[in-house]
Amino acid sequence: MARSYFSQYLTIGLFLVVSVGLVMGTLQLARLLRPNVPSYEKYTTYESGIDPIGQGWAQTNVRYYIFALLFVVFDVEAVFLFPWAIVFERLGTQALIEMVIFIAILALALLYAVKKKVLDWL
């Protein structure tokens, strides 16, 4: 197992190096080839052809934090789904009941958020 484990991750690592290198390489190649004529207009943010007003950085509404937190909560849930999916066949109904309880409790959180109307888009 050990050998194939590392060789499999070596493949992933090679893919990572090649894909990052390709993007970086082409960008650098383009930098060598293209003419460099900077002007103020080119550095302004494109807003549908209209002159941008204010800064790119602005404070967002705190309500959007709920969406980030919902993502985190269900991300953690997804983490538990992976080992569950592997042992599911062996443990059978017991594992199913455990996971249903787990998801039901988390569904309560979603239900609460919906009931409190925090998920309505502004």
Add this chain to the structure above:
Amino acid sequence: MAALAQEILFWALAVMMGIAAIGVVTSRNVVHAALYLVGTLMGAAALYILLLAEFVAWVQVLVYVGAIVVLMLFGLMLTRAPIGRANFDNDQRLMSALTALAVFGVTSYIMVRAFEGQTIDLTRETGTLTSSIGEVIFSTYVLPFEVVSVLLLAALVGAVVIARRD
């Protein structure tokens, strides 16, 4: 041969993580700091893979790189003050350097004391398999597993209560 390759990989990752970690604290832009943090956390995930802890590595990627950094970026978007370029320096440099050194010293001392002389056999047949983790979670530690969902529920309800405006 394999051990040497692992050693080289470890040091490459360690150097990368070190550079990224320095980037986190020296970056003038908070968003850049968060992106440097991604580099550090990805390096940690790669280290876990190197130590055969496959599941922990992917949890690191999913939860820390995926979720915690998103939370950090949302936190930056929500606070008015230092978004974009700002000067984060203050006169606490010496104190913070001392604190960081002390924390580093204490943790390394504890780590060395706890794991001194122990080695991980990287050529053994089984690493920490995801199936064995699943087996332990779903047969031995069922109650803690369910409690996790209650904890997540509490976190979300708390966030809803704080973020609501009425």
